[in-house]
Amino acid sequence: MMKRLSPRFAAAACVLAMTAAAPLRADPGDFGAMPGLWKILVRHVTNGKAGAPEVHWHCVDEGADPWATFAAWTPAVGECSATDQQRRSTSLAWKLTCKGASPASAHVDFDSAKHYTGSVTMEGRGEVTQVEGARYAACTSPQD
Template sequence: MLLSAAGFVSSPGHADPGDFAAMPGLWKVVKTPVDHGHRGKPVIEWHCVNEGDDPWATFARFSLPALAPCQIGEQHRSSTALAWAVNCSGNPPLHGRGHVDFESAEHYTAGIVLQDRGEILQVEGQRRAACTGPSD
């Protein structure tokens, strides 16, 4: 299942994606699952970010295959951060928070924390280079 902040609720305030302080280019993203405090095997993904891309669609997409379907609730955005509520159906239902925090225009950390489960995902993104073509 793909948890995408952009897919469930539109960005509050309709902020211009170009105002978001992330540099365009090729990004290396390391996603590490966490189960009861134990880090799992990291998964590395690469993707190109274009200037003006929607930050909710670009930086707040996380795959959470072990959970029941989740939806995004309340969202907040600044020029260097994204934060949202997470609500997952199931028995019992799970609630929590997701976040993306940019330390610089070329590096961020992110994660998801669920009530009664703690942190379930750690993410780190680093811009590595310019994108060289439309198929990057």
């Protein structure tokens, strides 16, 4: 049985999905991540110590927009918008502006087409979120 997305994660995904409409500098077909069922571990960092992981499952369709798929998480500090998006074939990097919080930067880096790590770093606080994703299997149904 799969775990549903937490409301905080779902809200962050919606915010970044809306900001992902900005023009991209690369063709979606050249992004080096495999479609399928991804297990995503999100850890919030407090005082330099990573907390227990929140586990999220996400089915990635072939040709999916990398910004909406792999950059759909933010620090849990409220409404955020992404700017200065930079994309390469194996990485995404962007700046975050969050209401009531210091500016932040975020990134995800793929070491293979089936695995990535990333983080969010806020000015004055350091790293506040860590993320790790691993492709688990093929998607088997629309409910994946």
